[in-house]
Amino acid sequence: MSATDESSRGAAPPGSGPTPYEEMQRSPEFKALRSRWRRYIFTMSGLFLAWFLVYVLLADFAPDVVNTKLGDTNMTVGLLLGLLQFVSTFAIAVAYARYAEKNLDPTAAELRARVEEKL
Template structure:
């Protein structure tokens, strides 16, 4: 079989029966699972990128705000915001783990079991 006999993305050659994995990809359950995952990922990515953009724009266009000292110490608003970037990254990872455990993993396990039954 030549490389031209296969269609893009590794699917079956034309006329051949689809593999169990390809059948699973075409199922409404898989599409719903994928859409649920994408909605969550795009939402969290957008929120994080927006939060990061606010931090960068404040540093660039409002240096007096970022350089303001907190409570008479050497700790500034910019330093606090920078540290909160790390906290928000960790929080997003924890939230994703909980979301996946509750909303993604059970359905993906069921789909995997269906595919393994057909193998």
């Protein structure tokens, strides 16, 4: 079987109706799952982008603020904000994993099981 041949799993001959995958994509459950996923991803991406832009704009337009030393150390506000970028990235990854496990994975598993039954 070549890469261009239709697979026996999920492929339907022309004119015989939608495949199980196409049926699943049209289902209200799948559309709700995609909507939840998109809402979370776009919200978190927007928040992180805004946080990053604040950091960059402060570094560019408020150098006195970012060069302010914290106490008697060599740590500056800019360095602290830069380190917090890494912390926030890790926090977003952990938050997404928890969100997906609770809100996305159960529905995705149901949809996958339903499609696999039809194959």
